[in-house]
Amino acid sequence: MVISRRHILLIDGLGALLSTSFLGLLLPFFQSFIGIPTNALYLLAVVAAFLCIFSLYRFFQSFQAQDKDLKFIVVANAIYCLLSISALALYWEEITMIGLAYFLIETIALILLVSFESNLLSHTVQSEPLL
Numbered sequence: 001m002v003i004s005r006r007h008i009l010l011i012d013g014l015g016a017l018l019s020t021s022f023l024g025l026l027l028p029f030f031q032s033f034i035g036i037p038t039n040a041l042y043l044l045a046v047v048a049a050f051l052c053i054f055s056l057y058r059f060f061q062s063f064q065a066q067d068k069d070l071k072f073i074v075v076a077n078a079i080y081c082l083l084s085i086s087a088l089a090l091y092w093e094e095i096t097m098i099g100l101a102y103f104l105i106e107t108i109a110l111i112l113l114v115s116f117e118s119n120l121l122s123h124t125v126q127s128e129p130l131l
Contacts, residue, residue: 005070006059008117012073013055015113019048019106027102034099036091044087047080067121074117081110 003011024045028038051073058069088095088103095103 003120005120006062008120009055009059009069009073012077012113012117013052013059015109016048016052016055020045020052022102023048030098033096034102035095036087036099036103037094040087040091044080044083047083051076051080070117070121074114074121077110077114077117081107081114084110 023041027034027036027041031038031041034041054076055073084103084107088100
């Protein structure tokens with residue numbers, strides 16, 4: 001499967017949409033099973049929604065992703081990852097095993113995505129797809 005620079009924005013946007021849906025819609029209903037306060041879940045959902053909007057807008061707005069788009073997403077995803085880890089640390093006493101599992105899975109996915117996007121940025125030919 002070939003993934004172009006432009007399509008990484010789609011993948012990123014859909015992943016952020018999934019995070020937004022979980023953090024803003026699903027997990028607050030199960031807050032007692034997660035352990036992190038609802039307002040913290042909503043804050044993370046707002047950040048994920050912003051990343052979703054940016055990524056999907058840039059995907060649909062241009063036919064070829066620019067380096068600046070990918071650089072922004074790499075930095076923004078890394079910051080979001082740090083926010084998630086900070087939420088874990090801040091609410092460590094309250095978080096449940098289910099909450100810990102969710103945030104660890106999300107963090108691992110983000111680290112893999114940031115690594116992939118950084119690798120993609122290191123390629124000098126912008127139109128060249130990366131396997």
